[in-house]
Structure formats: structure tokens, C-alpha cells
Amino acid sequence: MHRKIRSTKEGGENDAGKAYCNHNIDDKWKKENLHATALEFRILRQNGYSIPQDVFSSFKDEMGGFKACLSEDIQGILCLYEASYLSIEGESILEEARDFTKKHLEGCLRQNIDENLAILVSHALELPLHWRMLRLEARFIDAFERTQDMNPILLEFAKLDYNMVQAKHQEDLKYASR
Structure with missing residues (x-):
């Protein structure tokens, strides 16, 4: 994957996004793993790759909102929250993701969650990693x-x-x- 994306980065940003999407067609497990998808998205975007926001479409329900079951995956939601701050103007999925994740992360702080995870969540809500x-x-x-x-x-x-x-x-x- 790295060689394919690296070579397409030199060829243009749209090519990198296409290479990413083509590479991930067979990664069905990733379509169900919010943490892995959001982490990969964030890392690639931070490094200048034009990755489409559509990678998060598999986490949306029939009504167009994010699936309610995602609220159980606190690490996945935290990673999606961080990734949402790498949005480009007009990327509605990432804007919706930011609202969805912020609401759920604030809610999980009021619950009894792991102390270390609570520290990471409150730290992210204070200021996203991308801005630190x-x-x-x-x-x-x-x-x-x-x-x-x-x-x-x-x-x-x-x-x-x-x-x-x-x-x-x-x-x-x-x-x-x-």
C-alpha cells in the first residue's frame, strides 16, 4: 500500500485518493472497524494525502446518520473525532462526524469508563491532537x-x-x- 500511495502522491492528489480506495476494496474488516479506518484516514491526511471522506460511509445507517452502535466503541469514536478536524471545507460527513463524536465523547465522560481512556477523551475534547x-x-x-x-x-x-x-x-x- 505504501508504495502505491507514495508513487501516486507524486502523480497528484486525486491519484492518491483513488489508490487508497482501490487498495481498501478488499479490506472488509476495516469497513467494520471505526478505529482502524479513522486512524488511517487521520495519518494519511496529516501527511498531505487527499483521502476521500467517503471512507466513513460504511459507518452510516439507512437514515444517513452515524450508526448508534458506534457509541460503544469509545476508542473508535475518539479517533474519528480527531480525524474530523482534518476536514476540508464542505466535507459534510466529517462535519457530521465531529458533532456526533463530540456528543458521545462528552456523554462517555459522565459514565464510568476506564480512567486512562477518560484522560485521553477529556484531553481531546479540550483541544484536538491536530492543533497541539x-x-x-x-x-x-x-x-x-x-x-x-x-x-x-x-x-x-x-x-x-x-x-x-x-x-x-x-x-x-x-x-x-x-
């Missing part, structure tokens, strides 16, 4: 460390990266204070 300075988000390494599905290798890389950046800042501060 990513280096300042390192303080959420602790929250990631406490999750059940934590990947120890990714956690170790995140800590190493954080420590390397901190060391560089300390060097710069020493140099500047001379």
Missing part, C-alpha cells in the same frame, strides 16, 4: 504506559525519543546560558 504541539504531548507517555494494550517496544521508543529531546534541550540551555 506534538512534543508537548510526551506527558501522555504515562497514560499510555498504564493501558492494557500497551506495546512495550513503542513505549520504549517513545521514552528514548523523549529523553533524547530533553538532553538536546539541556545542551542548548547550557550553551545559551554561558
Whole structure:
């Protein structure tokens, strides 16, 4: 998939969107996995790919609204909320997604949900990830460390990266204070 999208990015934005859609025709599991679809959409959009909002059409019901059963997938809704902030003017599905997810995320905070997930939800509602300075988000390494599905290798890389950046800042501060 990466080679196909990378080569089409050089050829034009519409080609990248077509390559994405063609690649995902066989990914039926993704049409049922909101978290995976929203995460992939967000990452590709953040990196400049013109991915169509229609990838979220499979999560809508016959009436045109988002399926009510999605409210049970808090991580999926959270990821869709973050992805909705990468909308382009006039993308009605993403505008509707933002309203739908915000309402459900605010509702889940009033319920008894996992403490770490509640921290992530309230953090996202405060200010979407796309609008934040990513280096300042390192303080959420602790929250990631406490999750059940934590990947120890990714956690170790995140800590190493954080420590390397901190060391560089300390060097710069020493140099500047001379």
C-alpha cells in the first residue's frame, strides 16, 4: 500500500485518493472497524494525502446518520473525532462526524469508563491532537504506559525519543546560558 500511495502522491492528489480506495476494496474488516479506518484516514491526511471522506460511509445507517452502535466503541469514536478536524471545507460527513463524536465523547465522560481512556477523551475534547504541539504531548507517555494494550517496544521508543529531546534541550540551555 505504501508504495502505491507514495508513487501516486507524486502523480497528484486525486491519484492518491483513488489508490487508497482501490487498495481498501478488499479490506472488509476495516469497513467494520471505526478505529482502524479513522486512524488511517487521520495519518494519511496529516501527511498531505487527499483521502476521500467517503471512507466513513460504511459507518452510516439507512437514515444517513452515524450508526448508534458506534457509541460503544469509545476508542473508535475518539479517533474519528480527531480525524474530523482534518476536514476540508464542505466535507459534510466529517462535519457530521465531529458533532456526533463530540456528543458521545462528552456523554462517555459522565459514565464510568476506564480512567486512562477518560484522560485521553477529556484531553481531546479540550483541544484536538491536530492543533497541539506534538512534543508537548510526551506527558501522555504515562497514560499510555498504564493501558492494557500497551506495546512495550513503542513505549520504549517513545521514552528514548523523549529523553533524547530533553538532553538536546539541556545542551542548548547550557550553551545559551554561558
